[in-house]
Amino acid sequence: MSKSDITNNSLDANTVVSKWLDTYGDDMFSWAYYKTSSKETAEDLVQDTMVSAFKSFDKFREGSNPKTWLYTILNNKIIDYYRASNTQKSVNQTTLQGNKLEDDNYDANGMWSNVQESLWSNTEEHLLDNPSFLKVLGSCIEHLPEKWRGVVIGKYIHHKKGAQICKELDITPSNLWQMAHRAKLQLRTCLNQNWKDK
Amino acid sequence: MNFLMKMAMISCKQAALLGSKGSFNALNFIERIKLKMHVKICTTCQDYAEDSKLIDEAIEKILQQREKQQLSLTDEQKARILEVLK
Incomplete structure (x- = not known):
């Protein structure tokens, strides 16, 4: 699916993000669990990542690697998770x-x-x-x-x-x-x- | 001897904290000697140091295993994650 087909079409963004979850979800979940030692937290972090990916879908550049993009978001979410406890x-x-x-x-x-x-x-x-x-x-x-x-x-x-x-x-x-x-x-x-x- | 006694005069709590600092390779020369002297004469701290080492090794083992472990999201979890996109 090329991005030109789906720009500004939230239904299709939804489809793409769902597909990404199928393809990369297990790896992301494993990585988040490794970094946090909590499966519950890991699931939340994968969810937060997917929400961010969905919301900023128009920033995803066609031709770039979705996995790299998703992992950048996920790693920031993990840092945020630990920093949130700075309150x-x-x-x-x-x-x-x-x-x-x-x-x-x-x-x-x-x-x-x-x-x-x-x-x-x-x-x-x-x-x-x-x-x-x-x-x-x-x-x-x-x-x-x-x-x-x-x-x-x-x-x-x-x-x-x-x-x-x-x-x-x-x-x-x-x-x-x-x-x-x-x-x-x-x-x-x-x-x-x-x-x-x- | 007086000097040595003085060097060893730190509390167990201070010794454990120095031990923690030492586990990041952050002790200076004096701290290293203080810790060594204290542990030499304190059996409770010797036990603690053994336990501490065991726990470190066990954590290392757990995380090594997890590094290779592949988890899978269940369909239920995936549905829950996608739920918020709707």
Whole structure:
């Protein structure tokens, strides 16, 4: 279908976008899930991308690669998703959660107050090869506040390059180190509570 | 010895935060020594460091798997996505 046939015809734009969803939807969904660790969020992001593609359909240049165009939109949506958690309300909420987490784990002098049993101490097998351990951890990651999740995933994707992660999430290096610390505490607590077979 | 003791005098919370900073290769020389000294004498922090390493490796494994994993949208999901275009 050439674009000249469909310009200014919203019904056909609709057809083209539906076709794109059929062709590229699964890949986009997989990519968004990889970047966010949440299938629900991934579906929303694919939907937002399709809506944007539909709305700015007249900006799509004939002959260019729809996949490239869609991925540009999707990647911006993913950045927006993490940055949306920069609102004061969300920042305050995450800070409160982080403070509480630290209060639960350390006493007033910063010593461990709630000594958790080490995850690997009672197990002979290698947890990394245990699918159900990885599944529990996956679900723990999914339940992290957005920003902490962004830090955890960004750390892997950007090979621990802090500057890159800070730029993407729009945070300072001190924020990054603190969020990574808090995410780790939260994940360990979550594993201790939900990993029953240890 | 006095100097060494002083270097190790950080709290576990500070040590964990330095550990986090270190995982982005962002520690300076003094911080690196402080962390090392503290962990050497603190068994709880040794446990935490082990757990932390295990969690990092497990996250790496999960994301490696996901990088290759191909998910499919169900027809229901596709219908839901297209619903808003109507």
